Amino acid sequence: MNQKKIGGTKKKVTDALAMLLMIIVFCAFMFPFVMVIINSLKQKRDIIKSPFSWLFTIKGLSFDNFVKAFNQMNFLNAFKNSLVVLRQVPILVFLHNRTGYGTRSHAGLLHRA
Secondary structure (H helix, E strand, C coil): CCCCCCCCHHHHHHHHHHHHHHHHHHHHHHHHHHHHHHHHCCCHHHHHHCCCCCHHHCCCCCCHHHHHHHHHHCHHHHHHHHHHHHHHHHHHHHHHHHHHHHHHHCHHHHCCC
8 A cells, every 4th residue: 555654854844843933932921920920939139139030049938928918918808709709600691691592582572563
């Protein structure tokens, strides 16, 4: 049997270059997020001294920034508000679904003259 060879060296090189480009773009997009997480674990003086240093270059990690944010921003109240909204969403989806079905299936009744 004579089977055609799918792809080849050109396709492999193209795929490898595409993968390399995707990895570079991914790293470029993720860098700011990683730096935010790293800087959130540093003391304020360490951030001012060297904002782009990695975690292993500083002496101590601190979760004090998370504690301060939790206390000052009142996250428990925000979480409670999210739960209130989350409880209402299924009810609203059901009601809108029924209303849309009723409107569409009985459209002739609404437009009779």
